[in-house]
Amino acid sequence: xxxxxxxxxxxxxxxxxxxxxxxxxxxxxxxxxxxxxxxxxxxxxxxxxxxxxxxxxxxxxxxxxxxxxxxxxxxxxxxxxxxxxxxxxxxxxxxxxxxxxxxxxxxxxxxxxxxxxxxxxxxxxxxxxxxxxxxxxxxxxxxxxxxxxxxxxxxxxxxxxxxxxxxxxxxxxxxxxxxxxxxxxxxxxxxxxxx
Amino acid sequence: xxxxxxxxxxxxxxxxxxxxxxxxxxxxxxxxxxxxxxxxxxxxxxxxxxxxxxxxxxxxxxx
Numbered sequence: 001x002x003x004x005x006x007x008x009x010x011x012x013x014x015x016x017x018x019x020x021x022x023x024x025x026x027x028x029x030x031x032x033x034x035x036x037x038x039x040x041x042x043x044x045x046x047x048x049x050x051x052x053x054x055x056x057x058x059x060x061x062x063x064x065x066x067x068x069x070x071x072x073x074x075x076x077x078x079x080x081x082x083x084x085x086x087x088x089x090x091x092x093x094x095x096x097x098x099x100x101x102x103x104x105x106x107x108x109x110x111x112x113x114x115x116x117x118x119x120x121x122x123x124x125x126x127x128x129x130x131x132x133x134x135x136x137x138x139x140x141x142x143x144x145x146x147x148x149x150x151x152x153x154x155x156x157x158x159x160x161x162x163x164x165x166x167x168x169x170x171x172x173x174x175x176x177x178x179x180x181x182x183x184x185x186x187x188x189x190x191x192x193x194x195x
Numbered sequence: 196x197x198x199x200x201x202x203x204x205x206x207x208x209x210x211x212x213x214x215x216x217x218x219x220x221x222x223x224x225x226x227x228x229x230x231x232x233x234x235x236x237x238x239x240x241x242x243x244x245x246x247x248x249x250x251x252x253x254x255x256x257x258x
Contacts, residue, residue: 001230013230017238018245042241045225045233046218049244105248156211160218167222193215 001044003172008139012043012130019106023053024133026099026108029071033057034125036118036138036146041161043128043137044168048157052098052109056118065089077101077108117146140169145181148190163194 002011016024019042027033035043037054060068069085080098082088088097096111098104113119121138128135137143147162166173182191225233 001225014234015231015238017234018242042237045221045237047221047237047240049241103248103252106245156214160214163215163218164222167219168225 003169005172005174008124008126010044010126010128012128014045014130016130016133019049019053020130022101022106023108024130024135025075025101026053026072026077027055027135029075029077030055030057030068032122034122034136034138036121036143038157038161040137040140040143041147041164043135044165046161046164048160051105052107054096054109054111056111056113056122058113058122062086062089065092072099080104080107117142139177140165141174141178142181144173144178144194145185145187145191148182148187148194149185151190152187159190159193162190166194 001013004010014020019039023035023039027035033055034057035053036056038046038048038050039053042048042050066085066089069079069088072079077099078101079088080100081091082097091097092110092112096109098107098109100107111118113122121142124139124142125136126139128137138146144162144165147158147165151159151162182188
């Protein structure tokens with residue numbers, strides 16, 4: 001695993017599993033996206049499975065969404081929430097929609113960018129090269145702090161995800177950026193637990 | 196039935212600490228071994244969960 005901080009690029013020589021192939025297949029469909037949350041830790045080796053993979057995408061109009069919908073269905077994915085494209089589009093303003101292939105687990109949780117943190121993740125995403133494939137993931141500093149924030153609900157899984165990423169990349173992380181997010185998200189106590 | 200809540204809480208705390216130690220151990224393993232090596236092991240765990248889900252759905256359809 002090689003992380004070039006300046007190019008914001010990580011090169012992984014990992015073997016692809018069923019979950020990775022599922023994610024890569026879906027990520028070829030939207031024009032732009034960023035993967036956030038649990039799968040980021042899993043991609044970098046965390047020893048756990050997951051039911052869903054969170055994907056953020058920039059706001060789009062109905063026709064653009066309809067084109068994407070056709071590509072998604074053409075690639076064999078289906079929407080869990082509805083099979084009607086206009087209904088799915090309306091839902092996106094309220095909540096995420098989920099796509100699966102053959103069986104509902106795992107599924108893609110497809111969410112529109114809604115707040116500053118989402119926007120930051122998207123604008124500063126990191127390219128992960130895996131052989132001929134590439135995925136875009138949230139910046140690690142932000143990912144660690146956000147996982148610590150989620151762990152405040154006593155969720156051990158999120159604390160462990162944060163610890164995995166921190167331990168793995170600590171020599172390469174931008175400490176100022178990480179501490180800035182830790183302060184902004186008010187997770188100093190949780191941060192102490194993983195360092 | 197008498198339940199010793201303090202004992203349970205202490206076990207929960209110990210379990211949590213042990214899990215964090217394992218996360219540290221595994222992150223170190225990932226750092227010090229080739230991507231191919233750790234990912235092969237990780238895939239055994241994740242692929243088996245997905246296969247189980249597939250088999251469960253298949254069984255239900257067959258019924």
